[in-house]
Amino acid sequence: KKRYTIAVLPGDGIGNEVIPVAVDALRSAGSLEGLELSFEELPIGGVALDLVGVPLPEETLTRAKQSDAVFLGAVGWPKWDDNPKPLKPITGLFQLRAALEVFSNFRPITVFPQLLDSTYLRKDTAQGVDLLIIRELTGGIYNAHPRGFTTNEQGDEVGFCTESYSATEVDHIARVAFETAKQRRGKLCSVDKATVLEGSMLWRKRVTAMALEYPEVEVTHLLIDTAAMDLVRHPRQFDTILTGVMFGDILSDLAAMIPGSVGLLPSAALGDSGPGIFEPVHGSAPKHFGKDTVNPIAAVLSAAMLFRYGLKQENAAKRIENAVSDVLDRGFRTRDIHTPGTTLVGCRRMGEEILRSLDTRVSAS
Numbered sequence: 001k002k003r004y005t006i007a008v009l010p011g012d013g014i015g016n017e018v019i020p021v022a023v024d025a026l027r028s029a030g031s032l033e034g035l036e037l038s039f040e041e042l043p044i045g046g047v048a049l050d051l052v053g054v055p056l057p058e059e060t061l062t063r064a065k066q067s068d069a070v071f072l073g074a075v076g077w078p079k080w081d082d083n084p085k086p087l088k089p090i091t092g093l094f095q096l097r098a099a100l101e102v103f104s105n106f107r108p109i110t111v112f113p114q115l116l117d118s119t120y121l122r123k124d125t126a127q128g129v130d131l132l133i134i135r136e137l138t139g140g141i142y143n144a145h146p147r148g149f150t151t152n153e154q155g156d157e158v159g160f161c162t163e164s165y166s167a168t169e170v171d172h173i174a175r176v177a178f179e180t181a182k183q184r185r186g187k188l189c190s191v192d193k194a195t196v197l198e199g200s201m202l203w204r205k206r207v208t209a210m211a212l213e214y215p216e217v218e219v220t221h222l223l224i225d226t227a228a229m230d231l232v233r234h235p236r237q238f239d240t241i242l243t244g245v246m247f248g249d250i251l252s253d254l255a256a257m258i259p260g261s262v263g264l265l266p267s268a269a270l271g272d273s274g275p276g277i278f279e280p281v282h283g284s285a286p287k288h289f290g291k292d293t294v295n296p297i298a299a300v301l302s303a304a305m306l307f308r309y310g311l312k313q314e315n316a317a318k319r320i321e322n323a324v325s326d327v328l329d330r331g332f333r334t335r336d337i338h339t340p341g342t343t344l345v346g347c348r349r350m351g352e353e354i355l356r357s358l359d360t361r362v363s364a365s
């Protein structure tokens with residue numbers, strides 16, 4: 001297949017700065033590979049609340065479902081912080097994840113050799129890191145039942161949210177993780193809190209059982225606290241990390257400090273079939289919006305993941321990744337990764353340089 005429809009959901013804040021840059025990269029790499037891409041821009045989050053009064057309009061969901069891939073910016077803005085839950089911007093994101101059944105969230109963390117100066121760790125610690133967090137996305141504590149607010153016997157107000165994982169849910173995501181680890185360096189580290197949480201106890205039992213089917217994959221288990229420590233102390237030991245929705249959320253922001261900026265991290269949310277959601281790991285960043293200073297690389301690398309996992313167009317993905325690497329070779333840096341001796345540029349200029357690299361410098365090989 002050569003024709004694809006991509007639903008583009010820039011959302012709020014800096015989503016509107018980084019997504020246009022990344023769409024240009026999709027368009028350019030796509031045409032170099034002879035693909036016919038059509039883009040359909042749709043509202044989600046705060047923008048949708050302003051337009052139609054709900055964070056995920058029906059029209060957006062319908063068209064997202066019909067698309068070949070969903071390309072998303074970020075949702076959330078202080079203006080809507082006090083909205084009731086059904087009318088919060090992030091509710092739109094949860095509804096979209098649930099409706100598309102994207103249960104597996106891929107978050108690769110790699111250290112570009114050109115960016116070693118940007119790490120918050122020691123350079124010799126960060127050097128060569130190439131790991132993938134596979135985060136369960138549609139179950140666990142985020143999607144808990146029961147949850148809510150109540151009053152206990154003492155008359156005290158209580159907020160509660162019960163974590164659970166079923167064997168089916170664990171097996172579903174664990175299967176993805178084993179298959180992926182097999183294609184990578186064959187190492188899988190499952191992260192849980194099996195000393196305390198029942199959901200984690202079952203998680204560990206199921207992963208241990210599935211490991212018997214994959215003698216070629218070396219499996220380890222770490223508790224979340226130890227995993228956090230080891231990610232900082234010795235991140236190169238990790239290849240594929242499998243974890244639940246909340247631990248994965250925390251670990252991915254922690255791991256962003258290995259390359260040195262959350263503005264570098266892309267992600268893909270995938271289901272068994274249907275369109276995936278491709279989005280930068282960072283949020284809408286109200287503080288930075290409107291200044292043309294943010295880093296579009298996370299979004300641009302998410303565009304590469306869209307080609308790789310969403311459209312199965314590996315060459316187009318490589319083109320984009322090579323272009324990013326080329327731009328870094330040529331010394332261009334946004335503020336978050338700027339170090340002495342490099343050229344400070346804004347979001348748009350970074351985008352232009354990525355396009356220049358795509359057009360003139362690099363191929364898919």
Ligand code: IPM
Binds near residue numbers: 090093249281
């Ligand atoms: C992320 C974000 C979201 C999450 C928020 C916005 C709900 O932090 O994708 O990492 O926790 O899933």
Ligand code: MN
Binds near residue numbers: 250253281
């Ligand atoms: Mn997060």
